[in-house]
Amino acid sequence: MSVTRKAVAAAERIVVKVGSSALTTAGAGLDTGRLDALVDAIADRIGRGSQLVLVSSGAIGSGLAPLALKKRPRDLATQQAAASVGQLALAHAYAESFGRYSLTVGQVLLTSDDVVRRSHYRNAQRTLSRLLALGAVPVVNENDTVATEEIRFGDNDRLAALVAHLIGADALLLLSDVDGLYDGDPRDGATRKITEVTGDADVDGISVGMSSSGLGTGGMVSKLAAARTAAAAGIPVLLAAADQAAHALTTADVGTAFVAADTRLSARRFWLGYAAGPTGRLQIDDGAVAAVVRRRRSLLAAGITGVDGDFQAGDVVELVDAAQRVVARGVVNFDAGELPELIGRSSHELPPEQRREVVHADDLVPLRRASA
Numbered sequence: 001m002s003v004t005r006k007a008v009a010a011a012e013r014i015v016v017k018v019g020s021s022a023l024t025t026a027g028a029g030l031d032t033g034r035l036d037a038l039v040d041a042i043a044d045r046i047g048r049g050s051q052l053v054l055v056s057s058g059a060i061g062s063g064l065a066p067l068a069l070k071k072r073p074r075d076l077a078t079q080q081a082a083a084s085v086g087q088l089a090l091a092h093a094y095a096e097s098f099g100r101y102s103l104t105v106g107q108v109l110l111t112s113d114d115v116v117r118r119s120h121y122r123n124a125q126r127t128l129s130r131l132l133a134l135g136a137v138p139v140v141n142e143n144d145t146v147a148t149e150e151i152r153f154g155d156n157d158r159l160a161a162l163v164a165h166l167i168g169a170d171a172l173l174l175l176s177d178v179d180g181l182y183d184g185d186p187r188d189g190a191t192r193k194i195t196e197v198t199g200d201a202d203v204d205g206i207s208v209g210m211s212s213s214g215l216g217t218g219g220m221v222s223k224l225a226a227a228r229t230a231a232a233a234g235i236p237v238l239l240a241a242a243d244q245a246a247h248a249l250t251t252a253d254v255g256t257a258f259v260a261a262d263t264r265l266s267a268r269r270f271w272l273g274y275a276a277g278p279t280g281r282l283q284i285d286d287g288a289v290a291a292v293v294r295r296r297r298s299l300l301a302a303g304i305t306g307v308d309g310d311f312q313a314g315d316v317v318e319l320v321d322a323a324q325r326v327v328a329r330g331v332v333n334f335d336a337g338e339l340p341e342l343i344g345r346s347s348h349e350l351p352p353e354q355r356r357e358v359v360h361a362d363d364l365v366p367l368r369r370a371s372a
């Protein structure tokens with residue numbers, strides 16, 4: 001068995017994320033039979049000594065039937081009303097279900113600020129760690145009823161990856177209604193399941209689509225992004241179907257495994273690369289890509305070919321290659337307005353007060369990982 005699957009099987013601290021499409025159905029809302037089966041597998045893992053945080057979607061889907069809504073609403077206010085009703089039902093169902101094993105659940109509703117803002121996340125970290133230390137099962141969801149369109153995660157995949165890093169998890173399990181990552185949308189016919197992802201080149205050309213159930217939000221796009229985020233941060237990831245939870249949580253011999261980077265990213269570098277919201281983009285040429293991604297050098301004005309966004313010195317920006325792929329993120333040392341007259345010029349052509357790195361190597365996190 002692969003090292004990654006072994007690591008998932010043996011993880012002492014694990015985050016399990018379950019999607020709406022695995023817990024709710026279009027007409028009937030929350031499916032307590034499926035929820036119980038998931039809880040059976042989780043309780044078994046906890047019984048074998050693991051600490052586990054559950055990130056559960058399904059609030060909106062669970063609130064539809066009680067409010068006589070036929071399908072998932074598109075507008076934010078109705079989604080929030082449904083989440084308000086549904087979250088209560090969901091929390092109640094988990095409390096009952098875990099109660100069968102004498103396990104206590106604690107509900108943790110987070111906004112993106114709580115996990116993204118460096119000054120805030122220690123609070124979430126403390127609460128989750130204390131719940132685990134007290135032997136409770138934290139059940140996390142986005143605080144949908146107050147999150148506005150601009151700041152909400154929308155799907156819980158990214159939230160799960162951020163929580164996994166936050167609590168220092170040894171593995172992340174993403175459970176959905178599909179049994180892994182396919183090289184194309186499985187609804188489109190002949191596609192092949194990818195059993196192991198070792199780096200970005202393994203998934204570069206594949207087509208990933210949106211949710212098929214009409215219940216989920218991010219589809220495979222957000223699951224793939226979340227898996228890459230966690231793996232890059234040093235956390236092994238398994239992506240499987242919720243009805244495979246028992247296997248996923250014992251032998252881990254199902255689904256798609258994402259091999260983790262050898263080293264854990266520090267909290268600061270993780271925040272810089274994956275959690276902070278970028279406010280602009282710098283287009284860079286091939287030479288600059290080689291320098292910053294492969295040789296881990298600072299980004300100089302000479303390698304920049306374009307500037308996008310209204311950022312200020314000290315903000316986080318994305319570095320984008322000629323194929324429009326985001327190759328790195330970093331803290332920029334100039335305001336957006338200062339850069340147009342500097343870009344493409346080598347340091348000796350610049351006035352002395354502007355001869356500084358545009359992004360210093362210490363403040364720069366490459367985002368593309370080489371495949372094995």
Ligand SMILES: Nc1ncnc2c1ncn2[C@@H]1O[C@H](COP(=O)(O)OP(=O)(O)O)[C@@H](O)[C@H]1O
Pocket residue numbers: 018019020021022057155175176177178180181182183184185186187206207208209210211212213214215216217218219220221
């Ligand atoms: N390349 C792909 N591999 C696997 N599933 C895919 C792919 N592209 C699109 N999908 C779709 O993504 C869906 C899962 O996303 P979603 O419904 O948002 O799940 P969840 O509610 O669990 O977050 C699958 O049911 C599948 O139809």
Ligand SMILES: N[C@@H](CCC(=O)OP(=O)(O)O)C(=O)O
Pocket residue numbers: 018019020021056057058059060061083141142144154155156157215216217218219
């Ligand atoms: N916080 C929302 C999650 C929305 C959602 O659909 O997420 P997901 O199923 O993970 O794509 C809820 O509980 O309904």
